[in-house]
Structure formats: structure tokens, C-alpha cells
Amino acid sequence: MSLLAHIQSPADLKRLRRDQLPQLAQEIRDRLIEGCSITGGHIGASLGVVELSIALLYEFDSPADKIVWDVGHQAYAWKLLTGRNDAFPTLRQRDGISGFLKRDENEHDQFGAGHAGTAVSAAFGMATARDLKGESHKVVAVVGDGALTCGLSYEGMNNAGHSDRDIILIVNDNGMSISPNVGAISKTLGRIVADPRTNRLREKIKGMTFALGGVFGEGVVDFARNVEESVKNLFSPGMLFEELGFRYFGPIDGHDLTKLCDTLQFVRGMSGPRVIHVMTQKGKGFVYAEANQEKWHGLAAYDPVTGEARKKASGPPTWTQVFGDGLTALATEHPELVAITAAMPSGTGTNLFQKQHPGRFFDVGIAEGHAVTFAGGLATQGIRPVVAIYSTFLQRAYDNVIHDIAVQRLPVIFCMDRAGLVGEDGQTHMGLYDIAYMLAVPGMTVTAPKDGDELIGLLRTALAHTGGPFCTRYPRDKAPAEPRAASDIAEVPYGTWEQLREGKEDVAILAVGTMVPPALAAAEQLQREGVSATVVNCRFVKPLDEAMLERLFPGHAHLLTVEEGTVVNGFGAFARAYVAERWPGVHGASMGLPDAFVEHGERGELLAELGLTADGVAARARALLGKPLRTLLETA
Ligand SMILES: Cc1ncc(C[n+]2csc(CCOP(=O)(O)OP(=O)(O)O)c2C)c(N)n1
Numbered sequence: 001m002s003l004l005a006h007i008q009s010p011a012d013l014k015r016l017r018r019d020q021l022p023q024l025a026q027e028i029r030d031r032l033i034e035g036c037s038i039t040g041g042h043i044g045a046s047l048g049v050v051e052l053s054i055a056l057l058y059e060f061d062s063p064a065d066k067i068v069w070d071v072g073h074q075a076y077a078w079k080l081l082t083g084r085n086d087a088f089p090t091l092r093q094r095d096g097i098s099g100f101l102k103r104d105e106n107e108h109d110q111f112g113a114g115h116a117g118t119a120v121s122a123a124f125g126m127a128t129a130r131d132l133k134g135e136s137h138k139v140v141a142v143v144g145d146g147a148l149t150c151g152l153s154y155e156g157m158n159n160a161g162h163s164d165r166d167i168i169l170i171v172n173d174n175g176m177s178i179s180p181n182v183g184a185i186s187k188t189l190g191r192i193v194a195d196p197r198t199n200r201l202r203e204k205i206k207g208m209t210f211a212l213g214g215v216f217g218e219g220v221v222d223f224a225r226n227v228e229e230s231v232k233n234l235f236s237p238g239m240l241f242e243e244l245g246f247r248y249f250g251p252i253d254g255h256d257l258t259k260l261c262d263t264l265q266f267v268r269g270m271s272g273p274r275v276i277h278v279m280t281q282k283g284k285g286f287v288y289a290e291a292n293q294e295k296w297h298g299l300a301a302y303d304p305v306t307g308e309a310r311k312k313a314s315g316p317p318t319w320t321q322v323f324g325d326g327l328t329a330l331a332t333e334h335p336e337l338v339a340i341t342a343a344m345p346s347g348t349g350t351n352l353f354q355k356q357h358p359g360r361f362f363d364v365g366i367a368e369g370h371a372v373t374f375a376g377g378l379a380t381q382g383i384r385p386v387v388a389i390y391s392t393f394l395q396r397a398y399d400n401v402i403h404d405i406a407v408q409r410l411p412v413i414f415c416m417d418r419a420g421l422v423g424e425d426g427q428t429h430m431g432l433y434d435i436a437y438m439l440a441v442p443g444m445t446v447t448a449p450k451d452g453d454e455l456i457g458l459l460r461t462a463l464a465h466t467g468g469p470f471c472t473r474y475p476r477d478k479a480p481a482e483p484r485a486a487s488d489i490a491e492v493p494y495g496t497w498e499q500l501r502e503g504k505e506d507v508a509i510l511a512v513g514t515m516v517p518p519a520l521a522a523a524e525q526l527q528r529e530g531v532s533a534t535v536v537n538c539r540f541v542k543p544l545d546e547a548m549l550e551r552l553f554p555g556h557a558h559l560l561t562v563e564e565g566t567v568v569n570g571f572g573a574f575a576r577a578y579v580a581e582r583w584p585g586v587h588g589a590s591m592g593l594p595d596a597f598v599e600h601g602e603r604g605e606l607l608a609e610l611g612l613t614a615d616g617v618a619a620r621a622r623a624l625l626g627k628p629l630r631t632l633l634e635t636a
Contacts, residue, residue, distance in 0.1 A: 003027055009083050010057040010108070021058065021257045025050050028077050029285040031088065036076075037304040039091045040424065041099055044283040044296035046076035048174050048254075049142075052278060053077035055260035056140065056170075059268060065138040066110045066126045070119035070147045072101035073298065074172070075109075082108040092424035094601035099425060114428025115393065116366045117150025119143050120169060124160040127167045138268060140168045146177030146343065148185045149365030154244075161245025161273050168267060169246060169275040172254065174282045177343045178297045179351075183365050188240055189277070241275045250277030255284060294346060316482050319474040320417055322452035324349025327386060327415075328356045329486035330459055336384045337463065340364060342371040348388035348417050368393050372400035372412070379410040384463060387412060391419040391431025391473060398437060401469070406441045409468040413459070414438075419448070419473035420514060420564035421593070421607060426600030432593045434473055435512070435565040439542055439574055443468040445494075446541040448513030448563075452483030454539060460491035475514050475564065477603060497545035503532035507558040507621050510538050512571050515562040515591075521614035526621055533621060541571045544578055553579055558624050559588040562617055564607075567592035589624045591617065 003020060004027040007013050016024065028050050036043040054077070056067055062082070069075045079097065080088060083106065090096025101109035111122040123141035130137060147153055148171065160167050173189050175181060238248030249267055252259050260278070267276055282297065283289025288307030289296035301310040317325075331337045331353060338360040345351040345363055354361040364371045368389060375385035387394075394401070394416060405412045419431040438446045445465060449455040455474060462470040483489070500516070501523050511519035516537045523533040534556060536548065541563075553559070559579055561572035572590025579586055593610060607613055611620065 004031060004080065004085060007081055007085065010062055010081060013054065013057050013081055016058075018058075018258070018261060021051075021054055021261075025054060025257065026285075028054070028080055031080060031085070032076055033286050033304050035088045035091060037302050037310075038089065039093065040298075040300040040302075041076065041091055042073035042298040043076075043286070044289045044293055045074035045144075045298065047284050047286055047289055048280040048282045049074050049172060050077045050284070051255050051257050051260055052142070052170070052172065052280065053081060055257060055264050056142070057081050059261055059264040060138055060140065063107045063110070065140065066123065066130075067108070067140045067142065068111045068119045068123040068126070069101055070113065070141065070143040070153075071116045072109075072113045073099065074144070075101050078108070079106070082106055092426070092600055094599070094605055096600075098427075098600060100428060112428070114425065115396065116144075116147045117152035119147070120153050120156030120160060123167060123169075124156055124163070124165070127160070127165045128163075131165060138166065138168065140170060142170045142172055144177075145171060145173040145175065145186060145189055146181050146366055148189075149177065149181065149183055149343065149367055151367060151369060157241075157244050157246070161241075163245075164272055166271045167273050169241075169273070171250075171275060171277045172280055173251065173277060174280045174293075176282050176293050176297070177366060178347065179294050179343065179345050179363065181365070182343070182363050185240075238275075238277065241277075245273055247272065247274040248277065249274065251279045252276065254278035254280035316478050316480065317452070319452070319455070319477060319479050320347070320349040321352075322349075322455055322479045322483050323388070323415060323417065323474065324352035326452075326456040326459060326483070326486050327388070328353045330456070330463065331357050331360065334384060334463055336382060338362065338378060338383055338385050340371050340375055340385055340387045342366055342368045342389060342393060344388075344390065344393075347390065348415075350388045368396040369400045372397040373404045375412045376400070376404040376408065376410050379405075379412050380408075385412050386415055386459075388415045388417065390429070391416040391434040392422070392429050395433065395437070401438075401444075402441055405469050406443050409443055411466045412469050413462045414469065414471035415459075416471060416473040418476045420475040421598065421603050421610075421612075422476050423603035423606065424600050427597045430593075430598050431473070431475070432564075432566045432598065434471070435541055435563060435571055436569040438471050439569065439571070441469070444542065445470040447472045447539055448541060449474060449539060450511075450513060450516035450537050451481060452479040453489050454492060455479075456483060456486050456489045457492040458539065460489070461494055464491055465494060473513060475603075477514070480517060492539060495540050495543045495545060497539065497548045498537040499534065499548065500537055501533065501535040503534035503556075505556055506532045507560055507625060508534040508536065508552045508556040509617065509621065510536050510559065510561045510571075510575055512538050512541055512561075512563040512565075514564045515612060515617075518612065518614045518617050519562050522617035522621060525614060525618040529622075531621065531625065538571065538575070542574065544575060546578075549575075549579065549582075553586055554583040557585070557587065558621075559586050560591065560617070560621050560624055561588070562591040562612070564612060565592055566595065568595050587624065589620060591620050 092099040119141040127139040241248045282293040343366040422429045576588040
């Protein structure tokens, strides 16, 4: 009989006997492997915390007790156990459940996330609120070892550790970020686990505690366990957490449900800041995911039997690949070029660079602010750093971009992947703000290529530009075509646009990056209806190509801007302000993403829904010209 099928809420889980929990864990694994094989998703991370999710809901009283998961990508078992088993097949689909945790999705999702490093701060806020309100529930933050490379996690720990507030930090240590974890903290955690002294001591004391329990009963066992923890800490590199003000427990096997439940029960009964160090294996229980943890951290739909991707890669390479290959090739010409990633080597394509130029590649951990300022330091010494980063994660480092780079006019190059509609990862990962936030930075060159060749051309322009920072952006998608070899691609002349289609006076469409192909296709449609549209590839979002604008206006009566970014303070607002000041008679409209958070869904589906397609651009142009389609057809 299926246990999972009968669990609608944690109350149902609590009715199970402890000895039934391993069976439940197996059912959850089967469900995760099967479900994600259709929807794709963060299967590896979620398989690693099946037992931990069960134990947390079994031993704590969610939602009265507040359990906060860092990032939330690993919380699929949590979803299954908190009333979302039936909805699981809709994971990451349009109108389906999110791939992360969201407060408005479920009462057990205490804090929405998607970006790493927020759990300790959020949980500490909840613990403080509890104390202010005179309440007594427990607050737990579950944080991966990868998230312990985030500065924000330490800001939270520093604040919480010496507060005496009742807060439990669970470190889910699988040795992995998306890629193998990096840095000193990761090494320290590894040492805690590997230290034979700690392990020998732990085993000895455990034996003693057990024996005492048999002779003297539970009270003495509690006392002995306290002694066990204290003595162990004396010898354990868990001192790292102890110094931060947390009592340290662990490391414990995160796949041993008995051990997990016992420990959670024991630590739950105490008070003050404490940390439980739980060892887990990413991908646990699924042979492919265990064997290649980086690939299986999160991926698209697969065949659960063979582990092969359901959709074979075909057609042009992704923008990420074009960037990775292009940068690697340019690095051969430019010995001063280095690449920096904040824990995303494969996501940004810099893993390709790493293979060719290992000494010039830096994975700094999930530390975007540090990545940017580190790049600034390198740039002061004549090195040319390329910070390869997702648009959404660079938000974390905005002050570093302004204060450490732009104010000092340092020639750091920012390559923003996942710019625009990111798709299934949803709200927290959308790259919709980079044009707006980069435009606001004085001295920042802001660019967006229309295709892979232009991306490489712009990288050349960036390398030739030494007067200040330079950024470019491209989406999570396939590039429009296979690019040429980097050696055959010339630098894009600085600050220039490219007129791709010459229309008459009707309308000038100024398109940015990914919106250039739909703008061109829209112009073809309009042509058939008798509307003559000029299309310009505005590969430089800033500076504007003022010479080109002089040629276009006031000759065109209408101006339509199109970009895959927020319309609020985006390219449209910037360019139209310039045009309105000089040629007030020109009627303008801006297309982009609305001033609202965009939910998850397939990228193509979202683009269509939001009108960023050839049809959408043509429709907006018609509306701007005030000509309904019928009239246009009659005049054609
Ligand atoms: C600020 C930020 N940068 C990068 C990422 C991308 N990312 C998602 S999960 C992850 C690894 C997290 O590692 P860990 O905390 O150990 O969790 P695990 O996946 O191993 O369970 C990274 C880098 C992110 N979510 N947030």
C-alpha cells in the first residue's frame, strides 16, 4: 500500500510509525524521479534531502514551527509532503506549482526564495518576531554547504549566533554547490567529517551513552548526550560554528532516518542558537544523479530508465555555449583576460574556458558581490576580468558594480546570461531588470547582441574599451545561428547601431538584442499590409547612436522600441526621452516586460503571451499608427 498517496499534510505523516518512514522515503524518491523525468527540475538536490524533509516534518510542527529552506530548489520532497503531491506533475509549468518555495503557494513555505543565502537572515527575523510577540514556536533554517559561501549567510549567523535566541541552523552538507563546492569553508566542513579523532571519540561516547541508558534510564541519557556533545565539540572543527555562537551537533548521516529523527528531537528540546551538521549525497538513490552530480543538480526532462535527455540537442548552439567558446578563443589572443564565475561554471559556459585556461579561471563561490569587487581589484592591476553571471544574480552585487567598478571607471566586462524571460525557474530568476539597472550607472556601456557573431564582436569591442565598465546580455535560449570562428569576427564599432531595414516615414522600430529577429519579421508582415517600417538593431543600449537617431528623425513620424526587459526605465524610456526632447512631434511607444513579476512557464510561451513576438510587435506598430488591420489591408 502506498504511504505517500495518503499524505495530504504533515499531520498524516505524523500518524506513520517511525519504522514506516524508510518506505515513505523510497516512495518519494520514485515519485521525484518519475515526475522530474517529465517536467525537468532540480532532481539531484531534491533527492539528497528526502529523509531530511521527512524528519523535519515528523519532528517539528510546521507551519506553527517555521522551517525555512535556503534557495528552495531542493524542496520537492517538502512539496510532496505538504499537500502538493497531486499537483507535482505541474511542477515549473505555466499555471502549475513553482520549482521553488513561495509563500502564496503553501502555508508551509515560510519564506520565498530562489537566490541562495537568505535562509539564516529570514529565519532570524522570524525568531526575533516570535520573541517580540511572546510566542514559543521553533524556527529552523536549512542551508546547503554551497550557501555557506554566501556572505549573507555569515551576516545572518553573526547576528543570530550571539543573540541567545532560539534558532536552529541545519547545514545540509553534500560537498556540492552546483559544481563541487569551493573555498575555505568547504574545506573546513570536509575536515569535520574526515577527522578520525572526532569520529573515534563520537563512536566511543555514543557507546557509553547507550550503555548508561540501559542501566540508568532516560534522564541520565540526556545528561550523557549533553556531555557527548560538549566533549565532542572540544575536539571538533565544529568550533567554526561554536565560535560564531552556535552549539554544534554532528556530523550526522542525513539518510539515516532514525539518527535524523533522534537528533532533531534532541536538539529541538534545547534552546539558543544551535547548528546540526547533516551529511547528504546529492542525487541519492538514482544511479545517474549520484554518478554525475553536477549535471543532475537540475536538468530538463529525461528518460528515467536510461537517464538520457528526452529532447536531443539539435540546431544552433545555446548563447551560453557561444559565449563560452568565444571567450575561450579570445583569451588565446588576450593573455590579460581572465574569467570569473560565482558558482556557475557550467551555467555560464565558463567551464569551457576553465578547461583551456585553468590558471585564468576563478570560481569564487556563491558570492556575487565578492566576484565583482574581486574583478575590480584585478582590473586595477591591468588584468581584464570578464565576470560571467546571470542577470538575476548580478542584482546581488549592484552596489559593487557602482561603488567598486563604475566610480573608479575600471574596465570590467560583465556578461549577463539568462537575461530576459528565463522560463521555468520563474519570478526569482527572471533577468528583466539588467537593462534598467545598468542604464542607471554612469559610464557603463550597455550592449545586447542580436546573434552569436555579434556577441563575439561585442566582446572584442569590450576588450578594446578601456575607459570604464562594459556589459552585455543574452538569454537562456539557442542562438539564432551557428556563429563563425572568433578569429573571423571583427569588433563592433563602439556606440553604433545597425539599420537592417529601410522603410519610409511610417515607423522606425528600434529593437534590442533578442527582439531584433521578431522586429524584422514584424516589418515584413507590416510591409504586406502597406506599412513601411524601418528596423534598427540597437546593439548599444547606452550610449545611444545619436548620429543614427539624427538620420531617423523627424523623418519617421512614429518610433517603436522593443526590448526583452522591464519597460520601466528601460531602453525604450531612455531612447524615447532623447527623441522627445529633440523631435517632440514623433509619436512613440515602448514594448517590453510589464511592471509585474512574471510567473514561470516555457520561455517561448511567455514571450508569446507578453507580445514579444513578430505578431506582437506588428500589432503594437499598427496600434501606434492608429490603423486597424482592416484599414491597412484596404489601403494595401
Ligand atoms: C545568489 C545566487 N547565486 C547563484 C545561485 C544558483 N544556485 C542555485 S542552487 C546553487 C547551489 C547551492 O548549493 P547548496 O547550498 O550546497 O545546495 P545544494 O544544491 O547542494 O543542495 C547555486 C549556485 C543562486 N540560486 N543564488
